Amino acid sequence: MSPWNDFDRAVRDIGGDYVFSFKPSPAVFAEESWRPQRARADLERVLDKTRGVCHVEIIMKDISTVRYRPQALWEWARLAVEVAREYTR
Secondary structure, eight states: TTTTSSSHHHHHHTTTSSSSOOOOOOOOOOOOOOOOHHHHHHHHHHHHHHHOOOOEEEEOOOOOTTOOTTHHHHHEEEEEEHHHHHTOO
16 A cells, blocks of 8 residues: 555455555655654554554565665664554554
């Protein structure tokens, strides 16, 4: 699912029959400064909607820049795992 999809409709239509493949916007890496709280909020927003309804995978793709901060990629990956673990409890 692209970040521009109607997530409420997608969750309703997909249910538990398919995997909800969430592809967050890579724009979080192109901003003036790295804001991990924004990245976390984006992940939590989708996982809130899908919790208990859909099987979810998270794929960050289409990254064109990290503004000379590759460490933001590693931090995002750690953050995504952390958030996913919180939502599997």
